[in-house]
Amino acid sequence: METSRSDRLKTVILLWAAAGLTSGLAFYFAGRTGVADLLWVAGVVPALVALGVEILRSLRSGEVGLDIVAALSMAAALVFGETLAAAVVALMYSGGTFLEAFAEGRARRSMRDLLSRVPRTATRHRDGGLEDVPLDDLAPGDRLLIRQGDVVPVDGTVASETAFLDTSALTGESLPVRLARGAEAMSGSTNAGEAFELTATHEAKDSTYAGIVRLVETAQASKAPMSRLADRWSLGFLLVTLGIALAAWWITGDPIRAVAVLVVATPCPLILAVPVALVAGLSRATHFGVLIKGAGPLETMARIHTLILDKTGTLTDGRPQIVSINSQNGMAEDDILRLAASLDQASKHPVAQAIVEAAKARGLALPVPSEVAEFPGEGLVGHVEGRDVVVGGDDFVAARVGRRPGDRTSIAAGSVLVAVAIDGRMAGYLVMSDPLREGASAMLDGLRREGIARILLATGDRADVAERVTEGLGLDGVRAGLTPDQKVLLVLTEHKHGPVMMVGDGVNDAPALAAADVGVAMGARGAAASAEAADVVLLVDRIDRLGPGIEIARSARRIAVESVVAGIGLSVLGMIAAAYGYLTPVEGALLQEVIDVAVILNALRALRITPRETATTAGAA
Structure with a gap:
């Protein structure tokens, strides 16, 4: 409600300033300059009063805002009789604040759509x-x-x-x-x-x-660090502006030159363009399934040097999958899987559910089991289509059929061996493992291209399992067997190399996510604790969205910096030209209006950022 009232007030001030300027011009060209001056002053006063209120609020909070320059330019123009220039500045400033509200509204459209x-x-x-x-x-x-x-x-x-x-x-x-x-x-x-x-x-x-x-509501309440940085620059910019204006007045003895300098120096680009670019980046990232909780994390995300990845559920899928079926007595693989999956329908164990999903994926019809008995952590026994079926660990099944457990030396580290017996005889084994996520290798290569210098794996799993999973990925280090506090220590240690991003999905990752400069949670299936601790949440269960998210963050930050440099640079050149008498106050106001529009339109380019990998994939499709 407060935002709505503020937006309405900005609209009213803009319309009032526009009416004052245009009606004053009409009387001026009709030869009634006295009435024109009064109308121009009337158009300036509401904008100047609103600006004064904002300045007082900033000073009470200990900030020296760039709005001071705009207020000085309007006040000085009125004092020295340059009412037309003051009216142009009033329209420029009120138009700039209105454009800010419009641009931020457009940039947050996807977030509002999500909420609605x-x-x-x-x-x-x-x-x-x-x-x-x-x-x-x-x-x-x-x-x-x-x-x-x-x-x-x-x-x-x-x-x-x-x-x-x-x-x-x-x-x-x-x-x-x-x-x-x-x-x-x-x-x-x-x-x-x-x-x-x-x-x-x-x-x-x-x-x-x-x-x-x-999380979206949290993101909307954020204020960009670069916007605060612009406020810190405001004191220096103000001193430079006053220095040039006073020097021009002192050297030439003409106060109008000082007024022209102040008018050109009105810093709308620096005030508006930075938050517009970063908020647009937030919106664009959300479109690609990357929810960044604020402009602060987005700006930091653009400077990441080191990436630390959790293994299970992050770099890997987190759900075991069947990699092979080994028949022991000539039974067909599909028959082994069908009977085992039929019995496993009675269990909620993750491995049992993975076997059921694998059978359904093959299109196998699964009859309802009967007389099922589950032994937690060991296996199940029951009847399927009148046949005795035993599914579980090798020791459990071997004891049920009266034989010694099989040889496990050929099973890769990290794999799970599920034994299946039918009618008292071994039928075979289902070999399961937690594979790398699809596109993980390509994703890491893309992150290298984006400038990530160090990529590490941090896992609580055994070292042999971690090394097998990451073989061939070209990681800079694998840290296995870590407790949550050891993951935090790793994050803190890596700070010496530069900003650190940690990606995880479990409750045990939450402390490390909070300790990192940017914590990223797998939001689709991850634990609520990790999502709460993280600065970024991947809305879809795909690690390959991380690359586009970083690319969008870097592009948005680059556009914001471009806007700052262009805004300050063009304003300083305009001030110098005004100091030398090449610009009148009115011409300076019009020039600054052009600078404002150009820089803010440049910031709005962040709404059209398209990650390279996404564009390539779309083109190939």
Whole structure:
């Protein structure tokens, strides 16, 4: 509400200044210069008063803002009778503040769209019928109907045969994705196909979308460090401006030259262009599935020297996958997998669920098991299609079929061996491992090209497992067997090389994420603690989004710096020209208006940043 009132006030002041300038010009050309002067003064006063209020607020908070130069230029022009120049400066300044509000509104459009998509109710199955209920009434296990065009209200699993979801608001993916029964559906996705059933797995407040909205609100409340840096430069810029103005007055004896210098020095580019560029960068990063919690982390992200990666769930997928099936007695691989997966449907163990997913991915029909008994941490026994099936660790299965465990020396470090026995005989082994994420190697190469000088792995896993997983990646170091506090120590130690980015997904990574200059969390499946501690959240479960995020941050910072250099440089050249008498106050005001527009338009280029890898992929597609 406060922002809305402020925007309305800026609009009124702009319209008033424009009306004063244009009506004054009409009377001036009609030969009534006295009335024109009064109208120009009337157009300046509201802008000058509003500017004075802002200056007092800045001084009370201990800041010397660049607005002082704008106020001096308007006041000096009025004092020395240059009312037209004062009216042009008033229109320029009020137009600049209005443009700032407009540009920031445009830059945050995707964030506002994200917030506006929050559903308020959901359609739930209850007692054979359907009812619309508030989101707060939903609980895990509720079965929901998601109609075509509905936004998925909570995280859940698809209970229908298939679902067709548009995830562009969350991940930037331009094409909808098809999900099979049992697949995870993120809240905030839009149903782009037929109606489907969803089984809720989280409450609304704990769902992906609610967490993202909270992070977006945090990002919107941020103020750019470079904007504060511009405020720190303001004292030096003010002294230079006053020095040139007073020197021109003292040497020539003409106060109008000092007025012209002050008018040209009005620092709208420095005030507006930096935050516009960085906020635009935040919006652009969100479009590609990288939520940066503020302009501060974005600016720091652009200067990262060292990258530290967690292993499980970050560099690797975090979910075991079947890499091979070894048959022991001539049974077909699909039969071994089908029977094992059918029995594993009765277990919630991650390995069991991974086996079930692998069987479904092969299109295998899984009958319902019976007489199932689960031995936690060891395995399961039961009946599938009238056959005795045992699935679990090699020792557990060997004891059930009366044989010695098999030879494990040929199994790679970090792999999981799942034994399967059918009707009292060994049927085979499912060899599982946690593989590297797809595109991890290419992602690391891209980060090297972006200027990341050091890339390290930090994991609590065994050294042999870490070395096997990272073989051929060309990392600068592998640190294994680390506790959470040791990860923090590693981050602090790496500070000596430059700004450090830490990427992780687990609760054990949260301290290191908080200690890093920039902490990045895998938000799609990561722990809530890591997302809260991080400065950046990857909204989609893809590590390869990190590269585009860094590239966007660096491009936005570069555009912001360009805006600062161009704004100050052009203003100083204009001041020198005015001091030598080449510009009148009115001409100086018009020149500064041109500088303002040019520099702010340059800052808005950040809205069109397209990461190179993303553009290449799109072109190839």
